[in-house]
Amino acid sequence: MKTTLHYRVKWLLALAGLAVAGAGHAQTALPGKLEAESYTSMTGVALEATTDTGGGSDVGWIDANDSMTYSVNPGSAGWYNVQYRVASATGGGQVVLAQNGKAIGETTTLPNTGGWQNWTTVSAHVFLAAGPQSLTVQARAGGFNLNWINFSPETTGVTLPAIRQNGKFWVDNAGNRVNLRGVNLGNWLALEMWMMNSNLSNNGAGIGDQCHLESALSGRFGAAEKERLMSVFRDSWISGRDFDLMKGMGMNVVRLPFLYSLIEDDAHPYTLRPDAWKYLDYAINEAEKRGMYVILDLHGAAGGQAAASEQHDGCAGAAEMWTNTTYRDRTKWLWDMIASRYKNRSSVAAYDLLNEPWGTDATTLANFAYELFNVVRAKDANHVILLPGHNSGIDAYGNPNTRGLSNVAFWMHFYPGLWGWNEVQGATAQANMHATWLHCNASGTGESCDWNNKLTALNTPFLIGEFQPWTLTGSYGGQITRKTYDIYNMYGWAATSWAYKTVSYGGSNGDTNSWGWGLVSNSSNGGGFGALDVGSATNAAIESYFRGFGTQALVRNESIAYWMNWKAEAGQRIEAEMFSNHSGMRMETTTDTGGGFNVGNIDTNDWMSYPINVPKTGGYNLQFRVASPNNGGQLVLSKNATDLAALAVPNTGGWQNWTTITGTVYLTAGQQDLAIFARAGGWNINWWSLTAQ
Ligand SMILES: [Ca+2]
Ligand SMILES: [Ca+2]
Ligand SMILES: [Ca+2]
Numbered sequence: 001m002k003t004t005l006h007y008r009v010k011w012l013l014a015l016a017g018l019a020v021a022g023a024g025h026a027q028t029a030l031p032g033k034l035e036a037e038s039y040t041s042m043t044g045v046a047l048e049a050t051t052d053t054g055g056g057s058d059v060g061w062i063d064a065n066d067s068m069t070y071s072v073n074p075g076s077a078g079w080y081n082v083q084y085r086v087a088s089a090t091g092g093g094q095v096v097l098a099q100n101g102k103a104i105g106e107t108t109t110l111p112n113t114g115g116w117q118n119w120t121t122v123s124a125h126v127f128l129a130a131g132p133q134s135l136t137v138q139a140r141a142g143g144f145n146l147n148w149i150n151f152s153p154e155t156t157g158v159t160l161p162a163i164r165q166n167g168k169f170w171v172d173n174a175g176n177r178v179n180l181r182g183v184n185l186g187n188w189l190a191l192e193m194w195m196m197n198s199n200l201s202n203n204g205a206g207i208g209d210q211c212h213l214e215s216a217l218s219g220r221f222g223a224a225e226k227e228r229l230m231s232v233f234r235d236s237w238i239s240g241r242d243f244d245l246m247k248g249m250g251m252n253v254v255r256l257p258f259l260y261s262l263i264e265d266d267a268h269p270y271t272l273r274p275d276a277w278k279y280l281d282y283a284i285n286e287a288e289k290r291g292m293y294v295i296l297d298l299h300g301a302a303g304g305q306a307a308a309s310e311q312h313d314g315c316a317g318a319a320e321m322w323t324n325t326t327y328r329d330r331t332k333w334l335w336d337m338i339a340s341r342y343k344n345r346s347s348v349a350a351y352d353l354l355n356e357p358w359g360t361d362a363t364t365l366a367n368f369a370y371e372l373f374n375v376v377r378a379k380d381a382n383h384v385i386l387l388p389g390h391n392s393g394i395d396a397y398g399n400p401n402t403r404g405l406s407n408v409a410f411w412m413h414f415y416p417g418l419w420g421w422n423e424v425q426g427a428t429a430q431a432n433m434h435a436t437w438l439h440c441n442a443s444g445t446g447e448s449c450d451w452n453n454k455l456t457a458l459n460t461p462f463l464i465g466e467f468q469p470w471t472l473t474g475s476y477g478g479q480i481t482r483k484t485y486d487i488y489n490m491y492g493w494a495a496t497s498w499a500y501k502t503v504s505y506g507g508s509n510g511d512t513n514s515w516g517w518g519l520v521s522n523s524s525n526g527g528g529f530g531a532l533d534v535g536s537a538t539n540a541a542i543e544s545y546f547r548g549f550g551t552q553a554l555v556r557n558e559s560i561a562y563w564m565n566w567k568a569e570a571g572q573r574i575e576a577e578m579f580s581n582h583s584g585m586r587m588e589t590t591t592d593t594g595g596g597f598n599v600g601n602i603d604t605n606d607w608m609s610y611p612i613n614v615p616k617t618g619g620y621n622l623q624f625r626v627a628s629p630n631n632g633g634q635l636v637l638s639k640n641a642t643d644l645a646a647l648a649v650p651n652t653g654g655w656q657n658w659t660t661i662t663g664t665v666y667l668t669a670g671q672q673d674l675a676i677f678a679r680a681g682g683w684n685i686n687w688w689s690l691t692a693q
Contacts (some may be wrong), residue, residue: 027132030074031153036085036146039068040134048342052085052119052147059648062093063142072135072151074128077274079154082124085147087113093144097126098136102228110144119147122178125154127281129274156289162346163293165384165407165606168347179196179489180264180349181294182253183246183519184466185498188238189279190256190299192312193555195517196549197504199201204348207534209311210259215540216534223267225539232543234279235552237501243286244555246497246500250482250564253349254287256280257299259314260334264302269326277341277544284347293349295386295496296338297465303327305357312356319359328368332375343345343380349423349494350384350409351376352465357388362396369397375441385462386411399458409494410455412467414448417473427474427513433478433596434469438487439586442603452491464488466498470560474513474590478559479596482566483577483587503549505529512559519557526553570611570620570692576676579608592625592658592686600655607638610674614667619693622663624676627652628683635685636677637665644674649683658686665690 017215022352028034036059037047044066050058059068074080082105084095091112097105105126113120128135128151137149148433161172163180170178178588187195191210200207202216217226246254262279264270280296287294300306300313303320310316321327335353340424342348353372363426369387376385387397389412400408414438416422417430424433427466440449469484470477481497488495502517508525515521532545568574577587577597584606590598599608614620624635626649652659676688 019317027071027073029081030072030151030372032151033074034070034149034151034264036068037150038070038136040071042066042068048145050119050145050147051117054088056147058087058145058147060145062144062146064139064140066477067098067138067513067564068146069134069200071132072128073110073132074130074151076153077128077130077277079125079127079278079285080151080609082108082126083152084108084110084122084124084151085119085149086110086122086144087119087147088144089114089116089118090143092141094137094139094140095144095146097124098138099134100224102224103138104344107140108608122571123152123513126279126511127275152286156285156348157378158288158291160288160291160293160347162287162382163384164348164382165409165461168455168461170384170409170461170494171607173346177492179485180253180463180496181485181489182251182292182494182496183249183380183437184255184257184297184496184499185242185283185501186257187501189234189256189262190312190314195499195502197502198529199505201531201533201535203533203535209314209316211315221539222533229539229542229546231275233549236547238283238285239550241554242500242520243290243292245554246458247290247292248372249519249556249561251292253293253295253494253496254500255295255352255663256299257312257355259300260331261300261304261314264334266302269302269330272337276337280342284342284345288347293347295350295463295465295494296342296348297352297355298331298334298338299329299355301354301357302330302334303378305354305359306359307356310356310358311516319357320362322364328371332372335375336379336401337378339380339383343382348383350386350463350683351380352386352388352411352463354388355465356391356413362392363392365390366396366398366556370403371616373408377631383407384409384461386465389413390522399460401459409461409463410458411465412451413498414464414627415466415468417552418468427476429475430472431474431480431589431597434473434484435587435589439601443582445588448491453491455491461490462493462533464493464495467495468498468517470515470557472516475559475595476597477515477631478561478563479575479577481560482563483597485564486578486580499507501554503527503529503552505531507553508555510555512557514539515557515559519560520554523553523555527555528552558605568612570612570615570690573685573687574610574612576608576625577609578674579676580611582606590684590686591656592627598627598684598686598688600684602678602683602685604678606681607675607677611671612674614669614673614690616692617667617669617671620667620690621693622647622650622665622688622690624661624663624688625658625686626650626661626683627655627658627686629654629657630682632680634679635661635683636679638675638677639672643677646679655684664693 037057046061047057093110096103096107108124263276304313306313503522507528508521574601586601587597637645
């Protein structure tokens with residue numbers, strides 16, 4: 001009934017000459033308010049007087065597929081908050097912004113406002129390029145009136161303290177050390193096909209890298225539709241829920257791998273894509289809102305920089321940037337653009353100039369990285385610039401300090417236990433291998449200690465840009481992951497693990513004993529997806545498949561989530577191996593009840609400390625879970641080098657024969673560091689506790 005009347009009235013309006021184009025054909029500068037009636041062209045709508053605040057006209061008689069096109073001029077590229085001023089007596093309206101016949105934002109569903117002149121404001125957001133352009137408002141479903149649309153720059157309302165170098169440490173602008181611990185957003189803005197183990201194929205053949213996926217899509221549907229489908233993938237693989245999940249797992253930084261072709265128009269070198277900053281801005285905004293930093297990581301440069309066998313720079317095959325000066329020049333141009341855009345953005349923690357640029361020798365890499373450093377520094381005086389590690393190390397750089405460089409850091413990627421580096425079989429052996437890597441030998445050298453000594457001598461900060469401690473360590477995975485972050489932070493290093501999300505077409509079973517490379521994976525309950533042959537599927541089917549990555553159910557590794565959020569607390573078992581600082585200790589797997597790790601290698605004068613909040617001043621009962629094949633052990637609980645309690649550690653008949661010794665202590669309330677000190681060593685400790693009397 002409504003529909004019949006609706007069409008009849010629209011027809012009558014047209015007859016009466018009332019459905020004329022809006023008076024204002026002028027270009028609307030954005031940010032600003034776009035009157036709905038100021039369209040330059042439309043299909044199927046009509047104007048009417050409005051009783052909304054401010055009066056004037058609204059656009060009514062909007063049915064599905066009706067549209068209005070406007071001439072707008074955004075002053076700068078970026079994300080805009082969009083406010084639709086709408087009224088509806090029926091509800092069910094749906095609106096989307098489009099350009100060149102393609103949606104460029106999310107579809108927004110509009111409410112029933114209780115009348116055709118009862119107005120409300122509905123929010124959305126969209127990325128717009130700078131400069132004059134047309135913008136179409138498309139009705140996906142009709143049944144609403146539109147008075148105006150307001151565009152304002154999207155801001156997070158959050159300003160994070162800027163990160164800079166102070167000697168070997170990452171500090172904030174107040175000079176406080178910042179323990180950066182985060183994860184890589186792999187397979188998002190730089191695909192690695194294995195991470196979606198997806199049964200993706202092209203005419204029955206596997207797809208080896210992003211280049212082949214994109215060329216298959218271009219070949220079938222043309223470059224514009226390929227770009228649209230890739231945008232659908234990017235809009236889907238990562239969204240707000242993922243930043244919530246990362247935050248919930250204790251992360252305060254995200255390393256963001258991207259390909260040059262996300263920014264530079266590959267068909268027109270030295271030209272920014274219209275949507276060049278869409279995804280980097282989005283990620284920075286989403287991280288910043290949650291108090292998290294971003295490290296911008298050029299994962300694939302023009303021509304490719306990685307070893308020939310690697311797909312992670314976009315295309316497997318030769319690293320042509322090292323033999324072609326144009327590619328290196330384009331890479332300099334790209335960093336000039338990036339530094340110009342983000343120079344004042346304090347939530348960007350650092351620029352990661354090139355990922356694993358191992359298609360050349362260490363000296364060539366160092367020389368080019370210093371060239372890139374100068375390009376960035378010419379535009380951006382603020383940000384820390386990361387010099388890329390070669391697979392042979394960082395020695396070819398010499399000492400950046402003696403070159404007079406500031407706000408500079410190195411990165412390496414450490415993967416013990418994988419690809420021939422200390423590979424051992426079985427979760428327990430893997431866990432002990434990681435524990436060995438994280439600790440010094442008796443002379444304060446070896447394993448990760450050598451790197452700490454090297455970076456200390458260089459007086460330069462360090463990022464472990466990639467590492468993976470959980471996939472082969474079974475039930476030890478969560479704890480060894482936390483411990484890896486703790487030890488790296490103790491050295492002063494930032495650390496970002498690889499990676500946030502991996503999926504498989506059947507879904508993960510959520511079993512932490514056989515967990516893959518993601519902190520999260522798709523659930524076997526509602527997260528699965530099937531095969532897709534991009535050589536024969538319709539573009540609608542490909543779009544639907546890509547969209548599925550945004551809606552599939554996810555499961556997180558609960559062991560990692562637990563340990564990343566673990567802290568020493570009164571009244572609970574405090575795992576001895578979760579010290580935040582130490583001298584001379586190391587962890588190892590234990591066969592005591594409950595498993596996990598104990599602390600061993602305890603020699604006389606070794607110590608370890610724990611930040612803890614003592615809830616109230618008074619007496620506390622102490623328990624220490626210890627084992628020793630020796631007589632004469634002495635354990636002291638201390639604070640600021642003052643003894644609070646001393647206990648004898650008995651001979652229990654073996655390093656893994658455990659007993660619990662008890663004592664008492666008087667503590668004052670408040671946040672403090674408590675230390676366990678070995679007045680006489682030769683014992684192990686698994687856990688301890690303090691409980692108010
Ligand atoms: Ca209006
Ligand atoms: Ca020791
Ligand atoms: Ca323990």
